[in-house]
Amino acid sequence: VLAVVTDHVFGDLETERGLLAEAGATLTEDRARLAEADALLVCYAPIGAEVIETLGRCRVISRYGIGVDNVDVAAATRRGIVVTNVPDYCMDEVSDHALALLLAAARGICRLNERVRAGEWDLAPARPLHRLRGRTLGVVGFGRIGREVAGKAAAFGFRILAYDPYVPVSPPAEAAPLDRLLAESDFVTLHLPLSDATRGIVGAEQLARMKPGAVVINTSRGGLVDERALHAAISSGHLGGAALDVLEREGADTPLRQLPNVILTPHAAFYSEEAQAELQRKAALNAVAVLQGRRPPYVVNPEVYGQA
Ligand SMILES: NC(=O)c1ccc[n+]([C@@H]2O[C@H](COP(=O)([O-])OP(=O)(O)OC[C@H]3O[C@@H](n4cnc5c(N)ncnc54)[C@H](O)[C@@H]3O)[C@@H](O)[C@H]2O)c1
16 A cells, blocks of 8 residues: 655655554555555645546645645545645634734734844834734634634734635634625734635735725635735835735745745645644554554545435
């Protein structure tokens, strides 16, 4: 029994290796062996229909993470392959990271830090800063992470608006249609999955509707935001800036890097030693369950069990 790890961002794979061994499976990072894989563990590698077609005997694609936008779930379902994710491992980390980005932008932390390190002791580079209490935070997507962000942001005295067409919005957030949220928020933070329905949900039109000086925070997926339009909206002075943990093309250069009021982190929001350990263990256990003929804890395509 063979499990192939297509890609990962961890120090080592000893947790997975140990858990899979208990199920009689050997782990390899050799992508040339995809055709003989019984299980795949996938981090960011795109697993499109063409890759899925090459899988000879795969029974499970276990995503290391929450979003499954890099996996063609429909194609996997057609082949009877179970797709799993880990929806509950980093709510604390991502919500903290979103707020860290928000606070860094709102308090000029990155610009001030750069100037002090360059030998300049002056708060002028951060001017103008504004008091956060009473300002409006817009939370787009009110799922596990969006709700955490709203709860934590309430302690800073924000008025909180949230937009989510699929779940009820609850205090401290108040429900608002997307257009009103965009028009009234000083900070807009994104917490929704990337899908055909949400790609580019923050495009040129939406950015134009935003309040002058507002800041976009994205810890979800780069594809949610039209980056060229974002760059234009910041360069023109309409928006106050952006703080982004995710980009459309991660690892590649982006013109956003040249803008002083853009803060960038390298898809690090999920990460803490604790979250990473939980992610590796839960992703491996998802694969182990399928290999042992059990239903795993987190199934993305339950309809796969309906088709005999
Ligand atoms: N940067 C990172 O390291 C990192 C880590 C974990 C998750 N993420 C991303 O964060 C996203 C959110 O995670 P979560 O745990 O809160 O997911 P979740 O599934 O609990 O919540 C997502 C919410 O988005 C809502 N939604 C769907 N379509 C929408 C739309 N068109 N408009 C508004 N809301 C919509 C859903 O109803 C749901 O409530 C994930 O999909 C993932 O892509 C990033």
